[in-house]
Amino acid sequence: MEEPKYFDIDLNESYVETQYIKELTDRVSNYLETGFPVHLRGAAGVGKTALAFHIAQKIGRPIVFMCGSEDFSNLDLIGGYFGTRRSLIVDNYISSVYKRKEEAKKVWTDGRLATACKDGYTVIYDEFTRAKPEVNNVLLSVLEEQMIDIPKYSSENTYLKINPNFRMIFTSNPEEYAGVYKSANALIDRMITIDINDMDINTERLIIAYKSGISEHNARIITNITRYIRNSIKEKNWLSIRGSIMLAKIVKRMDLELNPNNEKFRKVCRDVYNSSSSMLGINALEKEKYNLLIDKAINNAFNI
Template identity: 35%
Template sequence: MQYVSTHPRKVRGEEVHQTSSEKKRTAKNRQLHKSMSIGGLEHEVSGASFHKGIETEECEVAVGKHPKLFREAVEAAYIVPDADHFVDAPDVKEVADRLKLWLSVGYPVHLIGPTGCGKTSMAMHIAKELGQPVVWINGDEAVTTTDLIGGYSQIEQETLRDKYVHNVFRSKDILKADWVDNPLTLACKYGYTLVYNEFSRTKPLANNILLSVFEEGILELPTKFGEERYIRVHPDFNAILTSNSVEYAGVHKPQDALLDRLVGIYMDYYSFNTEVKIVRAHTGVPERDARKIVGVVGSLREKLSDAQKPGTRACIMIGQGLKALNGHGSVNFEQLCIDVMATKTSSPADLLEKQSLVKEAIAGFA
């Protein structure tokens, strides 16, 4: 229960006594004004609330006047992975062009492929190219519809007592429910780009909310009260979903009704030369070392099952280890490869088998 004085005492423009929630809200507003201080944007959203998105009319006015500053503020509130060292190669461009084509005609795109093949990097790179703020969801077993759309974070009860007039006592109780928008709602409201990583690791029931978003362009907030229960999806809204192939552990098969509303693009591992460029861009190792790394990892892919195949990420990890050694230390190239491959072993016998495969692959590039 929160007691509010009708004539609060203030010092230097701030109330002397604040509850913990009020202090947090004040700190958030200060951070918002700091992030929007360039170009005078803070004067236009003064007093507005900002919680992982813009939620008041004053801030919506600022969107149109200062889109760049507004975008920077949103991106500062939502931490999303950076698509650094993105390599421009023919096979990369081919996938990127298809992805941009379908987004340009209004369809959400589902990137499907083996682990470590660059799905997330591709999604983030294209999302940034679209020029809208990017919001991020990472799917897993525990994700619910509320995690996607938001919910009532708290219900506050305020008791107002007025003793200003002598012999007059007035008491009033006010219940306030604070709604907090989560990534899907923000993206639909303001035309952001939604990147739903590991989409198929979320249980299908939680993703039912996407059906009306992708088909009718309407987002329903089942737990919200009043007229704001339905939101018309912003015309600039885009969605990119990424999933591992169904043979991977922990992957749920999405419902057919939802898949019918998506465009599916299957991604495989890039070509030898493209992976060499990617390894060099991420690690800075000489081309000779990068070619050896990619060759060894490619050889292992041919001999392992789909769920066990090492991806481009494994090449980068080996390259980073090799770069850190810089010719020094007791760890050799073979051991680096074995350490990276050991993450997908199920038993000592499995590890011995992979050690043998690594030695065989390295011998072929000696």
């Protein structure tokens, strides 16, 4: 059975649309409808992929999701020959005559990009800078000349004209992230890049409350703790809204009282926030200072 190439996912009920998100969504939607691909660039956990799905859902076409990686190849994008189809014809209608004809043909399977280009789907290419630059070169003609070279078509003309309903949204992390390739200028020049930085405090609070099920009051406290820590450390990218949502879900599951005198709450905060900072490779002394910062952030959230 052939693997489905697109996913018609309904995300409307699981996405918080504040004024900040609505304005950003409207801008990106207009760029896409004008015919330009959009590149959402930002730190891990800032919400790029969720926003891309939200925008794609509003377009109303089937969504093709691709995730860049070191192993990503043109086979994933364009397609290739996979397997062989054999046919056998035996003609013995006249008993004295026996004919046998056997044929074998390679079977072509379109890649996800080729399918989207042909049928006018919306492509979300997540973390596209994790794929090798030479793999992404096929996108140059797609974004500029509106055509794609597919070898399965006749040897004289291998180009497929792209469906006018085709749309493409890219996401990426900053280039200093591990495992990320520098994107080619020729490709970047063909898209509109929007830097997704920290969202406004109201959006962050509402997302935390919605994703975890805690009250907006408690979500505000967690938001303030996270923002205080984020604004106090050098590597701000490592402390995303994911950590806040994680903390909020644990608070709800354990039915913790958000109180500066609740030592259990403080310990949970240290566990969650240290999970983010562990990527920085901090030593014991630095970790002790970081825990003091977490305690200070908790006190600040309760105006102590």
